[in-house]
Amino acid sequence: MGVVLEAVNVVRHFGAVKACDDLSVQLQEGQTVGIVGPNGSGKTTFVNIVTGYVKPTGGQIRFKGDSIIGLEPRKIANLGITRSFQVPQLYTSLTILENMLIALSIRSKQQWGFWRPLRSAARLEEASRLLADFGFTDGIDHKASTLPEGGRKLLDVALSFALQPTILLLDEPTSGVSVDDKFAVMDTLMGVVKHSAITAVFIEHDMDVVARYADRVLVFSEGTILADGTSAEVFANPAVRTHVLGEGV
Ligand SMILES: Nc1ncnc2c1ncn2[C@@H]1O[C@H](COP(=O)(O)OP(=O)(O)OP(=O)(O)O)[C@@H](O)[C@H]1O
Ligand SMILES: [Mg+2]
Numbered sequence: 001m002g003v004v005l006e007a008v009n010v011v012r013h014f015g016a017v018k019a020c021d022d023l024s025v026q027l028q029e030g031q032t033v034g035i036v037g038p039n040g041s042g043k044t045t046f047v048n049i050v051t052g053y054v055k056p057t058g059g060q061i062r063f064k065g066d067s068i069i070g071l072e073p074r075k076i077a078n079l080g081i082t083r084s085f086q087v088p089q090l091y092t093s094l095t096i097l098e099n100m101l102i103a104l105s106i107r108s109k110q111q112w113g114f115w116r117p118l119r120s121a122a123r124l125e126e127a128s129r130l131l132a133d134f135g136f137t138d139g140i141d142h143k144a145s146t147l148p149e150g151g152r153k154l155l156d157v158a159l160s161f162a163l164q165p166t167i168l169l170l171d172e173p174t175s176g177v178s179v180d181d182k183f184a185v186m187d188t189l190m191g192v193v194k195h196s197a198i199t200a201v202f203i204e205h206d207m208d209v210v211a212r213y214a215d216r217v218l219v220f221s222e223g224t225i226l227a228d229g230t231s232a233e234v235f236a237n238p239a240v241r242t243h244v245l246g247e248g249v
Contacts (some may be wrong), residue, residue, distance in 0.1 A: 001028040001029045001030060001031070002028065003026045003027070003028060003029075003084065003127040004027055004028065004029045004064060004166060004199050005026070005027040005050065005056050005061070005062070005063055005064070005081075005140065005167055005199070006025075006026045006027075006060075006061070006062040006245065007024055007025050007046070007049075007050070007060070008024050008048070008060040008061075008062070009022050009023070009024055009058065009059040009060070010022070010023045010024070010049060010056050010058070010059035010060070010061065010228075011023075011058035011059050012042075012045055012049060012054060012055075012056045012223075013057050013220055015123055016082065016234070017040075018042075018222065018223045019040075019042045019045040019127070019223055020042045020046055020059075020223045020224075021042070021052060021222060021223035021224045022059075022224060023042070023046065023059070023224050023225060024059075024221065024225075025218060025225060025228070027167070027199055027201065028199070029197075030197045030199060031198055031200075031215050031216055032099040032190065032193060032194070032199075032200045032202075032213060032214055032215045032216070033199070033200070033201045033202070033214060033215070033216045033217070033218060033225055034201075034202055034204055034209075034213065034214030034216070034217045034218070034231070035201060035202065035203045035204070035217075035218050035220060036186065036204060036205070036210055036217060036218075036219055036234075036244065037219055037220030037221055037226075037241075037244060038209065038220075038221065038244060041220040041221050041222060041223065042220050042222070042224075043171075043203045043208040043220050044086065044171055044203065046084060046209040046220070047169045047171055047201070047203065049061065050068075050076075050081060050169060051073055051076055051077070051081055051082075052058060052068070052071055052072055052075070052076040052098040052175065053073050053081045054071040055069075055070070056069065056112075057190060061127070062080075063079060063080075063081060063166075063167075066164075067221060068081075072224055073140060076102060077163055077223075078163075079150075079166075080163075080164070080165050080166035080167065080168065081165065081167045081169070082160040082161075082163045082165040082167070082168055082170070083160060083168070083169040083170070083171065084153070084157050084160055084167070084168075084170045084171060084173060085156070085157045085171055086171045086172050086175060087167075088152040088153055088156035089156060090144045090152060090155060090240075091144060092143065092145035093143060093144075093145065094143065094144060095141050095142060095143055095144065096131065096136055096141070096142060096143075096144055096147070096155060096216045097124075097127055097128075097131070097140040097141060098137070099144055099155060099159060100127040100130060100131055100155075100158065100159060101119065101123060101124070101127050101199050102161065103159040103160075103162035103163070104123050104126060104130075104138065104162050105123070106162070107163050107164070108163055110195050117155070126205075128140070130158055130161060130162060133158070133161075133192050133195075134154050134157070134158040134161075134188055134189075134192060135150070135154065135188050136151075136155070136158070138152075147177045147199075148181070148211060149176045149177050149178075149181075150174075150177040150178070150182075150184065150185045153173050153174065153176075153185055153222050154185055154188060154189065156169060157173065157189055161168065161192065161220070166198060166199065167198065167199045167200075167201070168193065168198055168199070168200045168201070169201045169202075170189075170200065170201065171203050171204065172202075172203050172204060173186070173189060173202055173204070174186060174204065174206060174209060175205070179247050182206065182209060183209070183212070183234075186209055186212070186213055190213045202214070207231075207245070210231055211231040211232075211235070214231055215230070216228070216229065216230065217229065217230065217231045217233075217234045217235075219234050219237075219240050219244055221243055221244060224229075226240060226243065226244070227240045
């Protein structure tokens with residue numbers, strides 16, 4: 001498996017806070033990587049740096065060998081690194097289908113540089129197919145605002161799939177989703193991810209979810225990576241048990 005993304009000695013300070021503190025990691029093609037760690041340990045900042053929303057104070061990020069530091073978020077998304085946010089970014093007053101049609105139109109503008117009809121037959125078909133992959137079949141003419149939180153999260157990820165990513169970064173895909181629905185949301189999401197063989201990175205606080213879906217787990221602590229391995233390996237690590245899982249404290 002080749003390295004698709006490489007972070008080298010990434011630093012980001014906010015005043016006295018070291019959100020990322022000399023963080024280095026390599027991600028391989030097709031991996032599903034869970035990121036865990038206490039509040040404020042730099043998880044979102046890392047995703048923000050990789051996707052261009054935050055500029056690092058120091059260090060390097062390479063995507064397929066090329067530096068992406070300093071590129072705008074849209075440019076990075078075009079290259080194939082897409083993301084979701086802690087709070088889904090949807091047009092809630094538009095329908096589920098319309099949200100997807102817009103996402104697809106953004107991609108086609110990027111690929112061909114001109115505007116095509118939003119509702120062309122080809123695009124409607126692709127939108128329906130992509131939505132169906134994420135479990136949206138009936139009711140795609142309903143407004144996105146009618147979706148429960150789990151549905152909003154799924155739609156948000158489905159929209160980022162419209163850009164045909166190589167790497168997908170998900171910031172807490174199950175936050176706000178009820179305990180009963182969490183695994184259903186992740187089953188759908190990870191089913192699509194595994195099927196497409198992309199590299200997926202998800203930040204998650206629920207260790208059961210992490211253990212079930214991540215091939216590899218990165219444990220963040222104070223802006224750096226405290227442990228890196230399979231979920232069994234990192235959850236057996238004494239430092240992780242004390243500092244992150246809060247055992248024996
Ligand atoms: N734009 C910002 N301005 C100032 N401080 C920031 C900013 N963004 C993040 N920080 C600080 O950097 C640290 C890391 O924040 P970050 O959001 O990356 O943590 P996190 O691991 O995602 O936490 P959580 O689990 O709560 O989402 C925190 O102390 C946070 O307050
Ligand atoms: Mg966060």
